[in-house]
Amino acid sequence: MLRHVTAALMILAAPALADPLPSWSDGPARQRIIDFVTDVTDPASEEFVPVAERIAVFDNDGTLWSEQPAYFQGIFAFDYVARMGQDDPATLTTDTLKAAAAGDYATVLGGGEEALIEVLGAAQTGRTIEDYQAEVAEWLATARHPYTGMGYDTMTYQPMVELLRYLRDEGFKTYIVSGGGIDFMRVFADRAYGIPTEQVIGSYGDTAYAVGDDGMPVITKTAPLSFLDDKDGKPINIMRIIGKRPIIAGGNSDGDFPMMQWTTAGDGPRLGILIHHTDAEREWAYDRDSHIGQLVRGLDEGPDMGWLIVDMANDWDRIWTGAR
């Protein structure tokens, strides 16, 4: 029993002892986050929010980890089709798949959404969720980013990892709400961010339930995309799965605009956190004209809605969790 009491005391005491955001520069962005969290968790504050309502949602690509030169899940799919072709060239049945296997991104992207869905379909359907996730895990363990040479799941943003932990220590439930696929993200979300599978919301395809000849049921991935968790899909999915309006939303592109707008338009204290990629030296600098993570409305309208615009170059002392 004494051990339990000591553990309980340590849990009660821990948050106050350490700097919760050591990788954030000592400036207004960091201060604004700490002030917000301090206010909503103080029972004596007018801004107090009960634990059940402390919901924080974050985009993943470009908000919690990098997304250049292409979404990492897209790179996985291209890598997968390339290996498929090495194992058996006959599996590359179309020009699109041949282009993907050759790493010819331009040709595939030139084929529009249909071509991209074909590549995603080849890489992500026709097997069980477990088999697919084992392949993603293997890829994460071995593949390296073309520019940094780092493992993809080490290119998470250390300041955001700290923010997620800080929020959880203060009674928040932290969610991912991403255009990325749920089965893909769930492979690393717990390890990388401390976010369990049931708090990973994202895009998904169709699945089918069937019982095999051995009597064992399996769930098979049958179609690559039936719900795109982007733009209006984000607040729609939040209300469908979480069922209440978050009080914190973080994103980095106009795909996150409706989610952040929905969150910060609610009554009471709300915080929108927009990650602005300003650091060409340590990461990438891109916004209005980017082919990925395009950001226009957030920069134009976010400040009027009171959003915190995080300047990565100035507000973050460190970028990635992993070492380059």
Place this chain on the structure above:
Amino acid sequence: MLRHVTAALMILAAPALADPLPSWSDGPARQRIIDFVTDVTDPASEEFVPVAERIAVFDNDGTLWSEQPAYFQGIFAFDYVARMGQDDPATLTTDTLKAAAAGDYATVLGGGEEALIEVLGAAQTGRTIEDYQAEVAEWLATARHPYTGMGYDTMTYQPMVELLRYLRDEGFKTYIVSGGGIDFMRVFADRAYGIPTEQVIGSYGDTAYAVGDDGMPVITKTAPLSFLDDKDGKPINIMRIIGKRPIIAGGNSDGDFPMMQWTTAGDGPRLGILIHHTDAEREWAYDRDSHIGQLVRGLDEGPDMGWLIVDMANDWDRIWTGAR
């Protein structure tokens, strides 16, 4: 600080002190549940399951509350259309709606799924989630069950309410996985069962996100049914939203069969709990031939899969949470 420590001690000590399932008869069903929970929560047991994997899912209609003479959400929809017709007879634009408003269940059900969807659509779309939920709350506060005279949300099963609380006390996350609508169930799930909105999984319709002239975003219910969380839809939705296989599943009809099969086919300790409606005196007795909650496969195949079959008449000392 002393107050916090005392509170922590009370939380640590509470589960061991009280009978966790006072409304269950002192028999093998109750004992099997307690043995299972004791095993999976004992770090010294070979059957130990870490907290993160302690996921328990339960059907709602017929498993956590009654479902006779019709699903309560269906009664809400008929009541709603009746009031709609009283307020403005011109809103009853079809024979189906006129029949629903007259309480003529036979005619509506004779029109098949299409007619039922029409009634559900009239009662549950064309307004925001908040407005819809305010109407459900008003209905729950005033409507009374035609046979018992009880408020619908007091016709929850007290033994199951105790089971949910017991599981949470032992580190489980408890979920509803129901054919009922998410926006409907979320009105009372926390109050009635202690289950927060984000752990309520169910059927849902389409919604649309839009920003009004006043700049405020709203989410509107636009179509009554786009995903039916029943039969194969239950394990599919579990893997889509929770992302891991539960270790406990409870249900009462063949609509729950795949969810219970999926749960209990997993490796390690698993518990399937099938509620058998055997109590014509205190509730209702129905199974193989019932128009609602039909139960055939569960009775035939459940015992071979090791499911616990709960005999309501013998295993429950008390049925409802509310007084008749």
